Amino acid sequence: MRRGPTAWEVSLSLKDETLNSVAKGRNTVSIQEAIDHLDLFGYCVLEEAIPAEQADRLAEQLFALHEDPKSRPYFQDANDDLYQTLFGLLNLDEASWACAAHPDVLAVTRHFLGQDIRVAEACSKWVKPGAPAGGVHTDSAADLPDLLPDTPWMINSIWMLTDFTEEIGATRIMPTSHRLRRRPPRGMKADDRRLLPITGRRGSVFLWHGGVWHANGANTTLDQHRMALNIAYYPPWWNLAREGGHQPVWPETFERMPPELQRLTRNRVAKEREEIYEQR
Numbered sequence: 172m173r174r175g176p177t178a179w180e181v182s183l184s185l186k187d188e189t190l191n192s193v194a195k196g197r198n199t200v201s202i203q204e205a206i207d208h209l210d211l212f213g214y215c216v217l218e219e220a221i222p223a224e225q226a227d228r229l230a231e232q233l234f235a236l237h238e239d240p241k242s243r244p245y246f247q248d249a250n251d252d253l254y255q256t257l258f259g260l261l262n263l264d265e266a267s268w269a270c271a272a273h274p275d276v277l278a279v280t281r282h283f284l285g286q287d288i289r290v291a292e293a294c295s296k297w298v299k300p301g302a303p304a305g306g307v308h309t310d311s312a313a314d315l316p317d318l319l320p321d322t323p324w325m326i327n328s329i330w331m332l333t334d335f336t337e338e339i340g341a342t343r344i345m346p347t348s349h350r351l352r353r354r355p356p357r358g359m360k361a362d363d364r365r366l367l368p369i370t371g372r373r374g375s376v377f378l379w380h381g382g383v384w385h386a387n388g389a390n391t392t393l394d395q396h397r398m399a400l401n402i403a404y405y406p407p408w409w410n411l412a413r414e415g416g417h418q419p420v421w422p423e424t425f426e427r428m429p430p431e432l433q434r435l436t437r438n439r440v441a442k443e444r445e446e447i448y449e450q451r
Contacts, residue, residue: 202278205378209279209326213349213383217275219374221330226373229266230332230398233295236263247294247416253302254387259418260293260400261436265427267293270330270376271402272431279378280326284406290435291325291403292417296387298340298397304361304389307345309354310381310403311414319352324409325381330400335375337368339397340390342377344369349382361386407438419447 200208200217208215236242237257243249245263247256260267270276271290280288291311311325335341343366348355368388369377379385390397419441425433441447 202275205275205279206282209283209378209380212346214344214346214369214377214379215279216369216371217279217376217378218371220273220275220376221270221374223372223374225269226330226332229264229270229330229400230373232264232266233257233260233332233398233400234297234396236260237295237297245418253299253390254305255295255297255299256401256416257295257297258292258416260295261290261432262418262421262424267400267402268428268432270400272429272435273376276328276376276378276402277431280328280404283323283326283380284404287407288404288435289407289409289438290432291405291414293400293402296329296397296399296401298387298390298399300390300392300394300396302340302387302390304340304343305387307355307359307361307363307366307384307386309384311405311409312354312381314410317353319354319382321352323380323382323406325403325405326378327381327403328376328378328401330402331371331373331375331377332398332400333396334373335368335370335377335397335399337370337388338391339395340388341368341370341397342385343367343388344379344383344385346383348384349380352382355384359384361388404435414448417444417448419444 205215237255242257245257245259271293310327329342343361345365420436420439421442422440425440
């Protein structure tokens, strides 16, 4: 009896289709098409979800935040100068709120996680010239069994605030790998031929299933900087308190938020991280 194709074989056979889809852009994609693409491939791209000018302003503000010494306590690793992750952006920059509560992103996310979704964290990621590629991984799977759940436990998103090209370190994914329900093999590299770069114009947003295999690409340029806004969403049954580095939403921030964003963050209101997050 002839066996069906593996997820690896499917990903290879669909390589040209996937790249063509990204190259053409998804600015006319419907919400249902985006949902179908994420369900099958493990990701989707909503091209130019915000205007380029808005992305430019947000990128400029985030570059300034990264360079502000007062932001240092919120870095994931203050000693890593080439790849910087800055947590707590819902407190630090109100311009991130529009992205966190973007209606198209929420519509796609709620299809997979249910209506009562939560924002886990909003952080910025500055990938500087010369930054190496990251390790291939799944998201937030440390407490999960070897056979990952068939129910999605997270939908993650990256807002492209600068144009994403392969050379500047665009995120790389292995399409359909979420269907394997397992972690990537130890030692898998970001330049593995099964991983495809997700490119797009600034203002676009890339969403993916937490179980898809992915990594940040290397920034091989000499003078181009990649800035992105990373916002993760979880269902209400997930234990958000286990996440390392995430920051609470300060009470004074919560009071200023519009009602939709308050619904998305009401479980994270605290002044200090220790009030709601576990020590790991």
